[in-house]
Amino acid sequence: MAVGERRINGHLLARLIGAKARERPYYLAVGRAISGLVLDGRIPTHTRLPAERDLAAALRLSRNTVTAAYTWLRENGYLDSRQGAGSWTALPDTGAGAGAPFVPVTEHIDLGVAALPAIEGVEAAARLAVDQLAAHVGGQGYALFGLPELRHAIARRYVERGLPTTPEQIFVTNGAQHAVALLMELLIEPGDGVLVESPTYPHPLATARHLGARLRTVGVPRGGWEMDNVVDAFRQWRPNLAYLVPDFHNPTGALMDDRERATVVAEAAKAGTSIIVDETVAELAIDSGDQPAPMAAHDRDGRVFSVGSATKLLWGGLRVGWIRATPPMVSRLMALRQRFDLSTPILEQLVVTHLLADLMRIRTERSRQLRRNRDALAAALRDRLPEWRFDTPSGGLVLWAQMPRPVATALGEAASRHGVHLAPGPVFGAEGTLEHYVRLVHTQPPEALADAVRRLADAYADTVAKPAPAPRELYV
Structure with a gap:
């Protein structure tokens, strides 16, 4: 992809940043908000950011504040700039792995493969x-x-x-x-x-x-x-x-x-x-x-x-x-x-x-089965991992959970050691983003899901207890 093909204007970026621009220090709040948008895939990499004065006007901040925010982004690997040409979003090199494949791991509790047992009939x-x-x-x-x-x-x-x-x-x-x-x-x-x-x-x-x-x-x-x-x-x-x-x-x-x-x-x-x-x-x-x-x-x-x-x-x-x-x-x-x-x-x-x-009967049976499993997974997450955030899906087989810290790839490895197979967020990103997220499937029965979340909580505790990465690899 050629650099600069995608642009985002100051008013749209300001809407995405939202109230975070009012936090102090202003430059750091703006920088962290933009890096978070890049990490979550809401702003693609290689997107040209607005000129500093345009974003400053849209945010109602001083140009010096936006200049400092862009400098912070460049220093932490989220921005590439060329003299006189502009600045484009990027990702820091974290050395993250490729993520978990979508294959069952029979000796683990499977929260990674979105597949149900055969329907009756x-x-x-x-x-x-x-x-x-x-x-x-x-x-x-x-x-x-x-x-x-x-x-x-x-x-x-x-x-x-x-x-x-x-x-x-x-x-x-x-x-x-x-x-x-x-x-x-x-x-x-x-x-x-x-x-x-x-x-x-x-x-x-x-x-x-x-x-x-x-x-x-x-x-x-x-x-x-x-x-x-x-x-x-x-x-x-x-x-x-x-x-x-x-x-x-x-x-x-x-x-x-x-x-x-x-x-x-x-x-x-x-x-x-x-x-x-x-x-x-x-x-x-x-x-x-x-x-x-x-x-x-x-x-x-x-x-x-x-x-x-x-x-x-x-x-x-x-x-x-x-x-x-x-x-x-x-x-x-x-x-x-x-x-x-x-x-x-x-x-x-x-x-x-x-x-x-026999589709109507099958849809009713699947709905009942998935509601039971989904609700069990959601309840276990709220109990064991209350700091995680998620929206309860109204259908489908998966739940997308947001963690306070961007450790999805490391958590996937730790969860495997605890006997749980899951799919880290970067597996679903076109550009290696989404380290704040994991996808959890609710195709297992409630008792298995409760056990899986208990193990997952232990794996998460192990993961966040590790030393923080160096400043150049800082996630927000």
Whole structure:
């Protein structure tokens, strides 16, 4: 990414700094506030900061105060400056590791992998699928677009959610990651700009980088999307593609409302941006209430591609996903797919088709299970780690916790020694940020979650008891 492609004006930065600018000493409060915004991913690295006089005017502080704040940022590695050219946000070199992979650790209590055991009824659906297999074994076994009955079931569910859809708009894949990778392969050329959230699910970032994309990030703080920043990102960068998770966002758990979805789609249309919408956990609402319509309900020109999956709702062993697109794009996806594989296994598609016929019962069962687990995890955190901050998610599988100190990577290592597997915040950052955060999944039963948090509290105590880093590596 070329330095200086992203700018932030004085008034927007002043809004993000907020009341912290009134703390004393003023220069240190402003410097720490800006470094915190960078560490939390709310201001991407390589963003050009406003001129000192502009920020001073917006904050109603003296220019000398802002000059001192910028100096503090440079000395601590959060700002790169060039004489006469400006200053850009950066990250200090902390020597942090790459973070925990998303693989189960069987000897640990797993708070890292967001996957549930199979829903009741999978075995019965599998037996019914085997009985139906006789109708298919006489053919070649390739359903290039997906089994017609499964495409009908998926399309019907979109209609129920408020999005008119025909089976010809559905393309069946081997899970959601396969779907996202195919879409990126189709939509990205080397050098294209791709807008992603920070934090976000990391595997699509790896795919975009592999395809030669230039990643641009927009922050998603604990409370959800800051729409001023989102709008600004589309207008400044005019990215070719955006990858967004509006439904029980991974990892923050935030839910984008209808107005915000309409705003995103409208700004993307103005910028000429296509959107991949990851709806992997859209069916996993925990709290009652109306769910927003899919983001594609606001689409008027076929720019929004919806990705769904049976994996999170039904079982990780059912690697069946799908893409909702226009029929011409479905044909293009089918042609592209032939470079990698031919189709999704027939038997698994039959199993998922049977289970989708019982979707309301399954959603109710999952909601009850996840509410019990989520509430147990939240209660244990409030009891054992009361200084941690988090918003209780209204759906999904994860809880995003903010710690007073930026020790996520070190905590991940310490937690492993205490028998707990978790995902440190930097795993979800495009640029190594988010050391104040950890993602905790609530897929374990309450008693296991209580034990995990007890161990996690001990690991956190061990972590913060270590000597503070040198000044050049200071976090705030």
